[in-house]
Amino acid sequence: MKQLSIGVVIPAYKVRNQILAVIGRIGPESSCIIVVDDHCPAGSGSVVRDHCSDPRVTVIRHERNKGVGGAVVSGYKCALERGMDIVVKIDGDGQMAPELIGSIVSPILAGEADYTKGNRFFNPEDVSRMPRIRLIGNAALSFITKLSSGYWSVFDPTNGFTAIHARLLPVLGLDKLSERYFFESDMLFRLNIIRAKVVDVPMVACYGDEESNLEIHEILTEFMGANIRNACKRVFYSYFLRNFSIASIYLVAGLSLLAFGGIFGAINWQRSLATSVEASSGTVMLAALPVLIGLQLLLNFMAYDVSAEPSAPIHPRLTRLAPQRAPLAALAHGARAAPSIEAPESVE
Numbered sequence: 001m002k003q004l005s006i007g008v009v010i011p012a013y014k015v016r017n018q019i020l021a022v023i024g025r026i027g028p029e030s031s032c033i034i035v036v037d038d039h040c041p042a043g044s045g046s047v048v049r050d051h052c053s054d055p056r057v058t059v060i061r062h063e064r065n066k067g068v069g070g071a072v073v074s075g076y077k078c079a080l081e082r083g084m085d086i087v088v089k090i091d092g093d094g095q096m097a098p099e100l101i102g103s104i105v106s107p108i109l110a111g112e113a114d115y116t117k118g119n120r121f122f123n124p125e126d127v128s129r130m131p132r133i134r135l136i137g138n139a140a141l142s143f144i145t146k147l148s149s150g151y152w153s154v155f156d157p158t159n160g161f162t163a164i165h166a167r168l169l170p171v172l173g174l175d176k177l178s179e180r181y182f183f184e185s186d187m188l189f190r191l192n193i194i195r196a197k198v199v200d201v202p203m204v205a206c207y208g209d210e211e212s213n214l215e216i217h218e219i220l221t222e223f224m225g226a227n228i229r230n231a232c233k234r235v236f237y238s239y240f241l242r243n244f245s246i247a248s249i250y251l252v253a254g255l256s257l258l259a260f261g262g263i264f265g266a267i268n269w270q271r272s273l274a275t276s277v278e279a280s281s282g283t284v285m286l287a288a289l290p291v292l293i294g295l296q297l298l299l300n301f302m303a304y305d306v307s308a309e310p311s312a313p314i315h316p317r318l319t320r321l322a323p324q325r326a327p328l329a330a331l332a333h334g335a336r337a338a339p340s341i342e343a344p345e346s347v348e
Helices: 019-024 044-051 068-081 098-109 124-128 132-149 166-172 183-193 216-241 246-275 281-307
Strands: 006-012 032-037 057-061 086-089 115-119 162-165 198-202
Touching (some): 006 068, 019 032, 019 044, 044 057, 057 068, 068 086, 068 166, 068 183, 086 098, 086 166, 098 162, 098 198, 115 183, 132 216, 166 183, 183 216, 216 246, 246 281
Parallel strands (some): 006 032, 115 198
Antiparallel strands (some): 086 162
16 A cells, blocks of 8 residues: 655744744654745744755745735645645644644544544643633634534634645635634634544643734634634535535524514513513413424434534545646635745755
8 A cells, every 4th residue: 555645734923933843853754844934024934944954844935924824725735736645734833742743644544534633622631731711712612613614523623733635635725715813613614515524633732932823802703703604604505505404494494483483572572561461371372382493493403413424534535636637726726826935845
């Protein structure tokens, strides 16, 4: 059996003090390391170019800051050009142990997953060491991300330690992915659209003196709003555009009954307040019964959605497209031109 090649993408932004140590800890299982300097004001990419002698390393520099998502997409495109079979993404700040790359790619190598991601919440003792603001942010986002992505068994949605089989990249629509901090959650949404199997891999995060670029107000605005939008799109795609099942009926009937009961009850409650006349028992039942039935139907829909989570990997059924036959822009579904590569060979 052919040994699959593993590429590593490292978005580099304000990681000048950590990036060299992270690269130095990447083992021989990885044949390509792509560092994406996302127009870092501290010159993280220049540090790698000037001080790293690892022949596997390539540095890409953005002329403008695109965000972590934009940096990872540039790395994915470069990995496709170099013929990588699996692409791992780790951060350059040292929070993710490069020694775990073997563990993160193991389910893909075994043919058990299309995409894997770290889960920092697997061990309760590790959770207790997590900074409280990160813990609150992840807990608040987890449920709505499950709803928006359809991966109900996956946790820690903002975890950036991921691996993906390269055959999935051409069908994801790379340039449609969020370029900012919502990137990881948006990936899960788009992976569900193509019915890819996602597996969590337990990991421990190390928090030191690195600078976090994620602010709490971005979690409350960008993340919540984008998750709600993706949830609506996923439900429409999965249960109305591409398929129509009993779950579609559950959803339509449940929402209709819930809306009718809520509106009817509100109107009669307001009328009772205005006239000081109590509503009849029949009126109360006519409002309450649709609400109760509607809620039950929506619970049935959620149960169906949970059971419909993708359970089999799709990459064995996808044909690998050779870059010489299909330009990278076509593979990325209308991708923009790739950024310039400062060191197309090794970095000296």
